[in-house]
Amino acid sequence: MSFARICRKERFGERFVCFELEERNIASQARPGQFVMVRPGFGVFDPLLPRPFAVLSANADRFSLLFEIVGKGTELLSHLEVGDVVEVLGPLGRGFSLDAHSGILLAGGRGLVPLVFLAREFKKRSISFSFFLGVRERKDLALLRLLEDLPRVLWSCEEAVSGGFCGTVLDLVGKCLERALWQEARIYACGPEGMLRELATVFPGKEEDIEVALEARMGCGFGVCLGCAIPRRGGGYWHVCSDGPVFRLSEVVL
Numbered sequence: 001m002s003f004a005r006i007c008r009k010e011r012f013g014e015r016f017v018c019f020e021l022e023e024r025n026i027a028s029q030a031r032p033g034q035f036v037m038v039r040p041g042f043g044v045f046d047p048l049l050p051r052p053f054a055v056l057s058a059n060a061d062r063f064s065l066l067f068e069i070v071g072k073g074t075e076l077l078s079h080l081e082v083g084d085v086v087e088v089l090g091p092l093g094r095g096f097s098l099d100a101h102s103g104i105l106l107a108g109g110r111g112l113v114p115l116v117f118l119a120r121e122f123k124k125r126s127i128s129f130s131f132f133l134g135v136r137e138r139k140d141l142a143l144l145r146l147l148e149d150l151p152r153v154l155w156s157c158e159e160a161v162s163g164g165f166c167g168t169v170l171d172l173v174g175k176c177l178e179r180a181l182w183q184e185a186r187i188y189a190c191g192p193e194g195m196l197r198e199l200a201t202v203f204p205g206k207e208e209d210i211e212v213a214l215e216a217r218m219g220c221g222f223g224v225c226l227g228c229a230i231p232r233r234g235g236g237y238w239h240v241c242s243d244g245p246v247f248r249l250s251e252v253v254l
């Protein structure tokens with residue numbers, strides 16, 4: 001693991017924190033969909049295991065992460081301030097494919113993190129895309145600030161918000177994307193497992209051309225502890241850390 005200094009910290013609503021971190025290797029090598037393992041401080045072993053987070057952006061000598069505070073590790077991270085140091089390992093795993101003709105990006109909550117990185121890469125490469133974000137609560141709409149520089153962003157919220165679509169991100173897609181529009185595009189998704197499972201129903205016959213970024217409990221992050229195994233379509237197992245975290249929907253059993 002190496003050390004990274006926090007050079008910027010920003011809150012997005014009550015539950016999300018974004019860090020910009022100084023670490024040249026990760027910043028220069030990270031690709032959309034890859035992740036890093038993070039310890040909340042230098043030589044901190046409680047919690048024992050580092051936590052995995054997708055890379056939000058990377059350039060020159062800095063990269064950024066955005067995390068939701070859900071438990072002990074993320075709570076500890078959220079108390080760190082600019083100038084503090086964290087231990088990091090990465091970039092790890094297999095990222096998204098970047099050779100699509102056009103893309104439909106579907107994010108549920110914090111699942112937007114790897115997709116924002118992908119969207120910015122598509123923008124640089126002039127690959128056309130639409131970005132759909134769904135959040136559960138009104139206060140999570142603070143995440144929309146991350147999407148301000150992107151074209152064609154649509155959002156939904158499961159709580160009623162004036163002027164907004166009420167429902168899940170897949171309800172929104174069902175309302176405004178006709179088959180002809182999604183048939184030609186590659187679909188990229190990240191979000192809660194239930195949402196990813198539903199993709200096969202919303203986009204029938206498309207599983208080969210849907211890429212999903214998965215989350216799993218992780219120990220090492222690089223294929224040694226076997227803690228992140230998930231069932232493989234057709235038998236056997238994948239390791240989310242080293243075979244993924246991005247898979248074609250047709251490769252996994254969710």
Ligand SMILES: Cc1cc2nc3c(=O)[nH]c(=O)nc-3n(C[C@H](O)[C@H](O)[C@H](O)COP(=O)(O)OP(=O)(O)OC[C@H]3O[C@@H](n4cnc5c(N)ncnc54)[C@H](O)[C@@H]3O)c2cc1C
Pocket residue numbers: 035047051052053054055066067068069070071072073074075110113114214215216217218245
């Ligand atoms: C490849 C990858 C990329 C990720 N990227 C991000 C990201 O960009 N932003 C972000 O906020 N989170 C991301 N996560 C999830 C993040 O790693 C967990 O939320 C974090 O490890 C929780 O640590 P904790 O100590 O705060 O919570 P814990 O105390 O460990 O757990 C708190 C609660 O969250 C649940 N939980 C913890 N980890 C997971 C998991 N992997 N999958 C499902 N439920 C879990 C637990 O069951 C428990 O209910 C990613 C996970 C993976 C595997």
Ligand code: FES
Pocket residue numbers: 217218219220221222223224225226227228229239240241242
């Ligand atoms: S996290 Fe250790 S093998 Fe995947």
